[in-house]
Amino acid sequence: MADIVFDSVQRSFKQGGKEFLAVGGIDLTVKDREFVAIVGPSGCGKTTCLRMVAGLEMPSKGRVLVGGKEVQGPGPDRAVVFQQFALFPWKTVQENIEFGLKSMSMSTTEKRDKTAGLVSLMGLEGYEQAYPHQLSGGMQQRVAIARAYVLEPEVLLMDEPFGALDAQTRVVMQEELVRLARKNPKTVLFITHAVEEAVYLADRVVVMSRRPGLIRDVIEIKPIREKEGWDSHSRIEDVMDLSSFVQLRSQIWRLLREQNLGVDH
Amino acid sequence: MAHRERLNQGEFLFWTGLGIASFLGFWYLSVFLGIVPRQFLPAPHEVLLRFIRLINEPFSGYTLLVHIASSFQRFLSGFLLAVVIGIPLGLLMALSKYANQIITPFFESIRFVAPIAWVPFAALWFGTGIGGPVLVIFMGAFPPVLINTYRGGIHVDKKYLEAARMLGAGKLRLMTEVLFPAAIPSIIAGLRISAGLGWQSLVGAELIVASSGVGYMMVKGQASIQTDIVMSGMIAIGLIGLLIDVLLRQAEKFAVHYKEI
Numbered sequence: 001m002a003d004i005v006f007d008s009v010q011r012s013f014k015q016g017g018k019e020f021l022a023v024g025g026i027d028l029t030v031k032d033r034e035f036v037a038i039v040g041p042s043g044c045g046k047t048t049c050l051r052m053v054a055g056l057e058m059p060s061k062g063r064v065l066v067g068g069k070e071v072q073g074p075g076p077d078r079a080v081v082f083q084q085f086a087l088f089p090w091k092t093v094q095e096n097i098e099f100g101l102k103s104m105s106m107s108t109t110e111k112r113d114k115t116a117g118l119v120s121l122m123g124l125e126g127y128e129q130a131y132p133h134q135l136s137g138g139m140q141q142r143v144a145i146a147r148a149y150v151l152e153p154e155v156l157l158m159d160e161p162f163g164a165l166d167a168q169t170r171v172v173m174q175e176e177l178v179r180l181a182r183k184n185p186k187t188v189l190f191i192t193h194a195v196e197e198a199v200y201l202a203d204r205v206v207v208m209s210r211r212p213g214l215i216r217d218v219i220e221i222k223p224i225r226e227k228e229g230w231d232s233h234s235r236i237e238d239v240m241d242l243s244s245f246v247q248l249r250s251q252i253w254r255l256l257r258e259q260n261l262g263v264d265h
Numbered sequence: 266m267a268h269r270e271r272l273n274q275g276e277f278l279f280w281t282g283l284g285i286a287s288f289l290g291f292w293y294l295s296v297f298l299g300i301v302p303r304q305f306l307p308a309p310h311e312v313l314l315r316f317i318r319l320i321n322e323p324f325s326g327y328t329l330l331v332h333i334a335s336s337f338q339r340f341l342s343g344f345l346l347a348v349v350i351g352i353p354l355g356l357l358m359a360l361s362k363y364a365n366q367i368i369t370p371f372f373e374s375i376r377f378v379a380p381i382a383w384v385p386f387a388a389l390w391f392g393t394g395i396g397g398p399v400l401v402i403f404m405g406a407f408p409p410v411l412i413n414t415y416r417g418g419i420h421v422d423k424k425y426l427e428a429a430r431m432l433g434a435g436k437l438r439l440m441t442e443v444l445f446p447a448a449i450p451s452i453i454a455g456l457r458i459s460a461g462l463g464w465q466s467l468v469g470a471e472l473i474v475a476s477s478g479v480g481y482m483m484v485k486g487q488a489s490i491q492t493d494i495v496m497s498g499m500i501a502i503g504l505i506g507l508l509i510d511v512l513l514r515q516a517e518k519f520a521v522h523y524k525e526i
Contacts, residue, residue, distance in 0.1 A: 056427050076433035086428040090446040090523050099442075100432035131523045147432070 359418025413455025
């Protein structure tokens with residue numbers, strides 16, 4: 001069981017001597033193996049929420065629990081995929097993917113096998129000895145996802161992972177993530193400000209409002225997706241043409257716009 | 266300098282040649298006009314001839330190459346000691362604010378003491394043994410290594426540290442696998458400064474506490490008013506210094522090879 005629980009979580013920052021509230025009191029449960037996307041305008045505190053689950057930041061008030069335990073710091077049970085990839089430029093693709101395994105107790109052959117498995121799953125064969133800067137943005141993000149997946153984390157935290165990619169690559173990556181997530185479901189918290197991406201990928205979409213970040217609404221996607229058979233379409237544009245998809249997308253759009261929020265997608 | 270156009274090969278040779286020729290011309294002029302007494306200022310060709318002769322003929326016990334080897338050995342000991350202590354300590358300071366606070370006061374208080382100021386202690390503690398010059402070189406070479414490693418370490422992009430922590434890396438791996446490789450360009454810049462200062466302080470130390478080495482050879486040359494020997498020593502120092510710098514630049518290219526490929 002690896003559910004994520006936000007229990008009245010607040011987070012404030014000091015800036016120029018003044019304290020301001022970035023996250024204003026969040027109560028949310030991401031169920032085990034559920035894919036939840038958080039959408040909201042820039043500065044709504046959605047990234048801060050993810051970082052508190054990762055243990056890279058601590059709540060000022062309230063608690064974040066993963067699998068019933070309060071988060072105390074970062075750990076490989078909650079792998080993060082960053083928007084800026086954050087691959088180590090001085091390490092090869094292979095070494096990047098293996099980095100997290102090195103801290104785990106398992107045999108060298110087991111590590112090799114796991115790495116090789118992810119390399120092939122993410123379509124990185126032939127690039128094992130390449131350095132990150134030699135790869136395209138899309139390939140780099142595949143390495144970052146492989147680096148997170150290889151740890152077999154119970155929780156996957158993705159902070160606008162496709163935000164730095166061009167539109168075409170982004171679509172390919174979204175389709176691949178859907179395949180990966182449906183085949184091998186994990187508890188996923190996915191941050192984005194792209195509404196379509198959230199509707200396409202997630203089981204539930206959480207809409208946040210601007211500072212202080214609060215949950216505006218939670219939209220169930222999964223029941224509709226299953227009823228309308230979205231997953232039978234392998235292409236994202238076919239799903240996006242479905243009226244059920246359009247309806248959900250517009251619903252979330254309106255929620256964001258009702259508060260007169262500037263969203264750039 | 267990127268904003269300037271490079272000279273073409275002909276221009277390069279012309280202007281370099283002009284610089285060298287004017288320097289030598291001025292030197293010869295001073296010698297032949299007798300501005301400085303001849304025995305205190307040898308002519309360029311005399312220095313060159315002496316330099317070549319010193320390669321085979323021993324002076325104060327050893328040939329020039331043996332003096333150089335002996336200096337270089339001391340330099341290497343002091344320099345490597347500074348590297349081996351300075352890099353880990355700098356990384357530790359970059360990683361932990363507590364370590365930084367413990368080390369900084371000591372460091373700041375020795376940093377402004379000229380390496381040569383350690384010569385009295387070098388002589389008292391080590392006599393003319395290798396320890397004396399090594400101590401002096403260490404005092405010259407250590408601060409730049411420490412400062413540059415520390416600065417390189419604190420300027421490492423936070424995202425790499427966060428990624429490493431998320432992947433379960435402990436403090437040791439953060440230091441060796443993230444801070445260190447990320448700080449290498451800054452560390453090498455520090456090593457280049459440090460090698461320069463170390464090599465300079467070495468000669469200073471040898472002037473006082475040694476019985477071989479380029480500095481020692483120069484003192485003996487001065488004592489016997491053989492200024493061409495003193496100048497040969499200066500040339501040797503310059504050449505070796507240049508060589509050390511070239512080697513370190515190669516080391517940098519090798520260390521950040523992942524950027525070049």
